[in-house]
Amino acid sequence: MLSLDKVYNAAYALRGVARKTDLIAAPNLVDGMDLHLKTENLQVTGSFKIRGAYYKINRLSKEELAHGIIACSAGNHAQGVALAATHLGVKSVVCMPDGAPIMKVENTRRLGAEVRLVKGTYDDAHDEAVRLQDETGATFIHPYDDEDVIAGQGTIGLEILDQLDGVDAVVVPVGGGGLISGVALAIKSLRPECKVYGVQAEGASAFADAFHEGRWASSDSAVTFADGIQVKVPGTLNFEMVEKYVDDIVTVSDDEIAAAILALMERQKLVAEGAGATPVAACMFGHLPLAGKRVVCVVSGGNIDVNILSRVINRGLAMSGRKVTLSLRLTDKPGQLEQVSRIIAELGANVVSVDYDLSDPDLPISSCILRVGMETRDAQQIEEIREHLQDAGFSLAN
Structure with missing residues (x-):
């Protein structure tokens, strides 16, 4: 099994080549924990x-x-x-x-x-x-199933412990397992009481499935926009090390990853790719027992394509209750739209799109579907708008 000495040797070899990336506090990102971010998205080439x-x-x-x-x-x-x-x-x-x-x-x-x-x-x-x-x-x-590669990635663990005292948990993205193998080796060797958690995308969960089954196995599919962890075949050496050093591996949905990317941009001014945002997603949506803990999320990379980013932002806005489209069944008569708009405005939301659909054959000829796109504050505001519209006699369509 790979030794800690090799990780230290890798740290020496990487001086002047790889950056010792900043470890920054993120107090406004997730309530209830002392969260910090290891910013490997700011590494040379934008990745660990x-x-x-x-x-x-x-x-x-x-x-x-x-x-x-x-x-x-x-x-x-x-x-x-x-x-x-x-x-x-x-x-x-x-x-x-x-x-x-x-x-x-x-x-x-x-x-x-x-x-x-x-x-x-x-x-x-x-x-x-x-x-x-x-x-x-x-x-x-090999990108992950190799001792030298794992040792190089493990230098992140050394840096985390050098940069922050009293770390309770480190949360790491998982694809083939190279990053978490190295980080877990370093962390557990030097601070065994610190928890190490892995995070995968739900649609590419080969490593998480194998970990929970207690035996190495590959998957037939890997579907996620987080291309950095879109891996069907876990590393065999990585699996051995993860079984020895890692406490748990959880999964997050693509929608949760999108919301985490948006939160990192808005609250931390950091651009993360899908894989890099998975640890933050796990913390934001309560997939790990981290309440009251000092936590480090490894933001593994920031190389996200701008075309994908625009779609991710829209998905993240919807996931976090910042953007919604409501559909209402209306009798097509004057004043209906004005009344709907007034209710929305009084509750502080902003209408960005309006569409009438008269084509539904299941509706009476005198009726229509009104779709109203809105910018909202959060999910609670959306629910308030729904309730006020229903109280005013409007019927919400699915």
Whole structure:
């Protein structure tokens, strides 16, 4: 099993390459806990992945380096490998799923790697990378199931304990398991009473399922917009380490992740990608027993595509009660819209869209469906609007 000494060696090797990212207090993010954020979204390449990738490549022999580097990634490991290989003067090829965010693909190319897009998911890209390795003799840099990579990621755990006294729990995103394996090793070796929790997306929960079943297993599907943790196959070494060091793994929905991204932007002025926001989502929506605890969430990356970000913001607004569309059944006569608008205005919401639907065949000819889009304060305000509309005699449609 990987030793703590190797994590310390990785920390030494990474000096001047990876940033010691800030650990910032987030007192307004989640009520009832002393929450801090480890801002790996502000790391070189926008993700923690440079740590493991650089340490792994830096330890290769001259002969291994001469054959070149090959890797597979949904984006963040790709950028870490590209930067590390270029920094060390080595040719790199990275296989990426064709659905990877354009920003991550272009950044990987900009950092010096040859990118090969592979149809399908991360696991399909992995299979292609293994095939190319056999064909070319290049050295394969696994994104998570590798001792050196894990040791590099574990340097985050060392930094957390150095930056904050009295940590009760550290919450970490989980995809294949490389990040949580390294962080948990460091934390539990130096502060065994500190809890370490993992968080996965509900639609890509292979590691969480295996952890709770007590045996390694892969999944047939991985569906989430959090591409950094969209992994079907947990690492075998990672699974052994997680079983030994991690206290629990929970899942969060894509809607909860979207709400966490929005909260980080609004309250902390931080941009997080889906994977990076999962620990905050777990805290915000009460998936972990953290009341009254001093908690660190590892915000693992900030490389979110701007096209996805706009959709995530809209979903986050809806999830947090900041945006809603109500549908009402109306008799189509003068004054109805004015009355509805007055009730909404008196309760402090802002109407942003109005739509009449006269096409529903189940409605009387003299009736219609009125859809009113609103900007609201929270879920409580939405419920107040519903109640006042019903009290005024309006019927709410589903």
